[in-house]
Amino acid sequence: MIKTAKKDDQPVKRLGTRKVPKEQRMIQILEVAGSIFSQQGFHSSSMDAIAEGAGVTKPLLYRYFGSKDALYLATITQVGNHLIDGLNALMAVPDPQARLKLIMASFMTFVERHREGWSVLYNEALTSVGPVGEKVTFFRNSFIEAAAKTIEQLVNKSKAVSSGKPGNKAMALAGIMVGAVEAGARWWIQHPETPIQDMQGMIEQFLMPGLTSQQLKL
Helix, strand or coil: CCCCCCCCCCCCCCCCCCCCCHHHHHHHHHHHHHHHHHHHCCCCCCHHHHHHHHCCCHHHHHHHHCCHHHHHHHHHHHHHHHHHHHHHHHCCCCCHHHHHHHHHHHHHHHHHHCHHHHHHHHHHHHHCCHHHHHHHHHHHHHHHHHHHHHHHHHHCCCCCCCCCCCCHHHHHHHHHHHHHHHHHHHHHHHCCCCCHHHHHHHHHHHHHHHHCCCCCCC
């Protein structure tokens, strides 16, 4: 069951009604949908409000996405793909310690740039079941697995990044790391006056000593 987020007084984004290509229009609709879903929650969000904000008719909205559930899933998918694209690029960084720091920092940078999309992805959708829950679990597990592979390489520097599944201990450590970074992101959302670079520095200072400890065994 999808939980309903608390409403706030932020204005809903609205786009113009000028004609644009279908692909671009769909991207604009997803942007508006992400804004409304993050502010009002899934159940309180209406297709009427999304259509109005996107500058399209409600029948066109249904023609593109079929249902509110499908639109919500498409919003989740778009946000998650942005996150995974950035993560895949970081996996090419050769030094595992530098890569692990970048993985932590990139998550906070993503939250800063895609605040509303992240709110949809990690607040409501994380507790959802069905296709939405499966999609969110996939994105989150991809992030944890990338961190776990990096941690394994950090402990055993002669080891190349594996295409296989990381070990249980590495996955556990990566889960702890990702959970801490997510908690930092949620705190920053409530305290945006804190510079994002300061948050990145605090997270790194808190997590890296344990993950780079000579005593760490996997």
